[in-house]
Amino acid sequence: MIELKNVSKSFGDKQVLNGIDATFEKGKTNLIIGASGSGKSVLLKNIVGLFKPDEGEILYDNRNLVTADRDLKTDIRREIGMLFQGGALFDSMNVEQNVKFPLDVLTKMPEDEKLDRVNEVLARVKLENTNTKMPSEISGGMQKRVGIARAIVNNSKYLFCDEPNSGLDPRTSIKIDQLLAEITEEYQITTVIVTHDMNSVMEIGEYIIFICNTRKLWEGNNEGIAHSGIEELDDFVFANKMMRKFRGMV
Incomplete structure (x- = not known):
C-alpha cells in the first residue's frame, strides 16, 4: 500500500x-x-x-x-518497477537482455537463476521464444509487454x-x-x-x-x-x- x-x-x-x-x-x-x-x-x-x-x-x-x-x-x-510511456527499451539490447537488466543491476543472483526468472516473466506476458529479438524487430504492443516483464522481473511490490x-x-x-x-x-x-x-x-x-x-x-x-x-x-x-x-x- x-x-x-x-x-x-x-x-x-x-x-x-x-x-x-x-x-x-x-x-x-x-x-x-x-x-x-x-x-x-x-x-x-x-x-x-x-x-x-x-x-x-x-x-x-x-x-x-x-x-x-x-x-x-x-x-x-x-x-519498484516502472513501465515508461515509450517502453524505454535499450535499442542495443535484445529482449532477454532488456528484461534481465534490473537483475544485473540490483541483485547478485547467479546467471542461470536470472535467465530462469527472465523466461518466467516473458512467459507470463506471452512472449516466449522472443529472447534474441531486438526491440526494432517487434511491434509496439510487444515492446510494452517486454517493458512490463522488465518491471516485474525483480518481484516488484510496487508498479x-x-x-x-x-x-x-x-x-x-x-x-x-x-x-x-x-x-x-x-x-x-x-x-x-x-x-x-x-x-x-x-x-x-x-x-x-x-x-x-x-x-x-x-x-x-x-x-x-x-x-x-x-x-x-x-x-x-x-x-x-x-x-x-x-x-x-x-
Whole structure:
C-alpha cells in the first residue's frame, strides 16, 4: 500500500500540487487521471522519488520516502518497477537482455537463476521464444509487454506505469490493460497508472483520483465516475463522442 498525505509541490511561484491525499491499495489498479498539465505526471515523479514534495508524506507500507535516509530509499526503490510511456527499451539490447537488466543491476543472483526468472516473466506476458529479438524487430504492443516483464522481473511490490497505452491501437491497448490488471491481482502488486485513456479508466479503474487545478477534485472507481456530478470531471470524461454516447446510456 502507498499512502499520500497532504502532498504539495511548487516550482518557483507556480504551485502544481496542493494537498493531495490518496491511498493506493495492493492488488488493485490505481489510476491517476487529469487533463494535460494538471500535475498528474509531477505527482507520479514525487511518489517515486524523482521529485521531493515541499510538504506532505509518501508512505510505502508505512515507510516515509520523503524523510527516509539513503539506505531506506534504496530499499524502497529496489521494490519498484516502472513501465515508461515509450517502453524505454535499450535499442542495443535484445529482449532477454532488456528484461534481465534490473537483475544485473540490483541483485547478485547467479546467471542461470536470472535467465530462469527472465523466461518466467516473458512467459507470463506471452512472449516466449522472443529472447534474441531486438526491440526494432517487434511491434509496439510487444515492446510494452517486454517493458512490463522488465518491471516485474525483480518481484516488484510496487508498479508504476506512465501512459502505458500511448501510441497503441485500441485493441492492443485493451490487451495491455487486461495484462496489467491480471498481473496486479495475481502478484498482489500496488499498481499506480497515470493515464488519460478513458477506455482504461472504464475497464480497469478500481481506484481513481482526478487531479484538476493542483488539487484532487474527486476519487472513486470506474462505476461511479460517470455519476460524479463534478463539472470538471464530466468535461474530462465525456470529452469525445464515444464517451458522450456512453453518458446517454448511464
